[in-house]
Structures are given as C-alpha cells and as structure tokens.
Amino acid sequence: MNKNALADTKREVVCHQDDLQPGQMLEYTFGRHPVVVCRAEDGRFFAFLNRCIHQGAPLSKGKLCGATAPTSNIGEYRFEKEGDILRCPWHGREFDIKNSGCMLAQPKYKLKSFKVTVEDEHVVIYR
Amino acid sequence: MAVTSYQAEQKSNQKKLNLIDTDIHERVMYEDLLAYLDQPYRRYITDCHWLQEKHMPYTQPAVAGVDRADAIVPDGRPAGSDLSFMQEQLLDACGHQAGILTGALDPSPSSMHGWYEMATALATAYNDWQIENWLEKDERLYGSVHIAAQDPQAAVREIERVGSHPKMVQVLLPIDDIMWGDPYYHPIFEAAQRHDLMIGMHHNEPPVYYGKWPRYFIEWHTLIPTAHMNQVTNMVFNGVFEKFEGLKLMMIEGGFTYVPFLMRKMDQQYKDLRHEVPWVKRMPSDTIREHICFTTQPLEEMNKKTFLEVLDQMGTDDIVSFSTDYPHWDYDSPFEALPPNLDANLQRKLFYENALRFYPKLKGLAGGVSHE
DSSP states (O other), X not given: OOHHHHHHTSEEEEEEGGGSOTTOEEEEEETTEEEEEEEOTTSOXXXXXXXXXXXXXXXXXXXXXXXXXXXXXXXXXXXXXXXXXXXXXXXXXXXETTTTTEXXXXXXXXXXXXXXXXXXXXXXXXX | OOOOOHHHHHHHHXXXXXXXXXXEOOOOOHHHHGGGOOTTHHHHHHTTXXXXXXXXXXXXXXXXXXXXXXXXXXXXXXXXXXXXXXXXXXXXXXXXXXXXXXXXXXXXXXXXXXXXXXXXHHHHHXXXXXXXXXXXXXXXXXEEEEOOTTSHHXXXXXXXXXXXXXXXXXXXXXXXXXXXXSGGGHHHHHXXXXXXXXXXXXXXXXXOBTTBOOSSHXXXXXXXXXXXXXXXXXXXXXXXXXXXXXXXXXXXXXXXXXXXXXXXXXXXXXXXXXXXXXXXXXXXXXXXXXXXXXXXXXXOOOOHHHHHHHHHHHTOSSSEEOOOOBTXXXXXOTTTSSOTTOOHHHHHIIIIIHHXXXXXXXXXXXXXXXXX
C-alpha cells in the first residue's frame, strides 16, 4: 500500500448509528481491509479485522452471542456476556469484543482491532 | 458502504492451487431421494414418515451446529445441499482440480443395525442421486459408492452396479462393530479391487469409547483418530493387504499425526509377536506406506518444523493428502491450514500428487496440469 492510500483510509464514516442495532454485525471495507463492526447489547460499537486469526474465516458470518463462564464446579454451566462474544463461523472460536478481541481459550491471542467512535450519530472508524 | 465477501477476498489474495480435495460432504434431503427409491421403500418415507434416528447426543460444536455458518445455502437449505453454492464457495474459490464426495451420513445406510433391506435400498438410491445430481454435473467432482455393509452380498451387488461408473473412485465402509480386517468384508474388498476403487473410511458414529459416546463432544472429536488406529491395525495384522495386493485405503477425517506412533508401535509388536500372524510378511509400517493414505483434516495447528518432523517420522511424504471437510464446522482452508512456506514440491504432493497416485481412477487427471 502506498502512503496516499494509507492517508485515504485513516478515518471513515461507516454508517448511521441506527443502521446497526445491538447484537448485529456489519461488514465494511476500510481501505483494503475487510472489517467487521459489532454493536454490543449495551449499544457500544467495536470493530475488528474480519478475518479469524486461526484460518481467516469471515467473522461477520459468525455470531454475536454469550459464553459459558469458567467455573470450578464440574458440570456447572453459567452463561454470561450475552452479545459480547464474537464466535467464528467455522471453528467456533470465541473472541471477547469488549476485551480487545481476546480469545477466551487463549487470551494472549486477539483479533486486530480498529478504533471506533460515534460522531454526530454516525459510526466512525480509524486506523 | 462497501461490503466484502470472503470469496472475493480469497480470490484476490491467494494464488490458485492445484488441489484434489479428498473429503467434501454433499448433503441429500430425504425428499430428494424419493425419485430414486423403489416401492415399498419410498412409501415408508412419504406415508409412514420414516427417518433414520441418529444417536449423537451433541450437535452443537460451533455457531451453526456441525456446519460452517457461512456454508448454509442463502435460501436457508442445509450446508452442502446445493451444487451451485458449493461451486461458488469452495470449488471455484479455491481452484479445485477435483473433489471427492463423501456424503453427509444422514441417512447413512451403513449405520443401520437393522432392516438391511431398507439400508440397501437407501444405498442404491443415494448412489443414483449422487451420480445424476453431482458427478455428472461438475467435471471436478468424484464420488463414493455407498453400501449397506451389514449385508455384504447386497453390498457387492451395489459395487458391481455402480462401481464401474468413471467418476466413482472409492467404496465407503462404516466404522462399526465388525473390524475391517474381518473376513466378513473380504467380498467387498474383492469387488472394490476389481473395479479399481479405493476403500474409504470416514467416521460416522464411531465406537471410540467402548462402543458408546463419551460425555462431551470435545472428547469424541479428540479421539476420532483412535477409531482409525483400530481399523488400520486390524486390517494390517489380519493380512488384508497380503490377500488383496492391489487394495488401497483412504483414511478420511482422522488426520495423520497419529501415524508415526502407530507405525513404530506396530513394527515393535511385529518383531516380538510375528509368530501369531505368520500371514503378515512385511513390517507393518512398510505395508502402511504402500497401501494407506491419510487425509489431513482436522489438522492440528503446527509450525513448519513440527509439521516436517511428523512427516519425517512417517518415513515418507507420499501418503498424506489434503482435505477440507467442507462444509463442516472444522473445515480446513487450503490456503491457511498448512504451515506457511512449505517447499513447493511438498505442497504439490500434499495437495495433488498423493491423491492422484492412490486413486486409480483419477489417473486421467494427470495430463495437462501444472502446479505453480
């Protein structure tokens, strides 16, 4: 990518904030990067490179959902973080959108994220 | 607002491969089989609502059950049920030279423990449906002969009926309670060999846990290779490959990283216990290297060094063949699953040449293909 292209993709308006409801995802091309914009149940927006760090699956085809919480009690299921977990459409790996896109099973691995703001009711993405 | 698509992105970023994909799952709907079923079997489905009860207690591993979430047909039909969507998402996107269909296992004639007549009728219908709707509609697709192995004589008749079809390349055997080395299966091996068909083994509802299901899916999925190890060990020590010298075996969806261990273990046992199986004339690892090929998926994540060490311990890189398992949840991408920067010659073997060498009826593919 040349320097001009970088400059062109530094800030872009993605959509009106009402175009994406809580629990929904949106595919967006930011420069040459495929991006998935997620809206959590609390209304906040998050954006990541739309490629799973495992085998490159398009995360936007997965699901925003919750996850079973770690527990010390064998056989106990406690569901939490509803709407905050992005699961890959292929192998189902779980990423916490509110925790920098960290993978639940191995938090040292995380999705590449983009800064997102809401400006004049519009979702704006930065790199 | 621009919308990306996986296929477009993949095409632009990846060079095409020459690929023989050794595990693709096409899916039949019960209603699609009706036209291929004779009476009275058809009416058992239409009038009596027959369907094959499956017993897997857990079908929730990923976002869309056992399928890739993005492989569900856009009109809502199940993943793998539409040829054009499979062409777009898999064959065209990845640049397949050939793909071997292995069925969706539901209905699965070979896993019916009763009513052999219905199982045999289903196998016949399935094969006809597969030929007409897949094999004869895309030159890249090759097929598996489905049989009701519970009735070996009927199974042989089915192999005789469709085994000579130019695009049928293997016979699928079930993992069940009779091991493959048992003479019970010998008529099937004989028929397969007569028609230049490999024997393909794909797990279905494998007895990996003393014939039962483990408590969690993660256990079952981890232990699939143990079912493959059972069958390979049984076939080799029961002398199948001495009796059927031309028979080739494709072990599908069990991976291959267990093979170095199994080779060492079998060779060690053979040195000590050969007297019990005097019909076995060669070291087991030599028999494996000559007769058996292993598909890659589901591939554990490995760096290049570890990957090459596994191959080195097998003593050959000629018996591993790439597979995607499309459209299932644990699909392996041909662009992403293998360690990066593998030698071009090795890639050629894994993606293409090894499958070509094992499947007698793929020989026609050999001409006019060059690997980048």
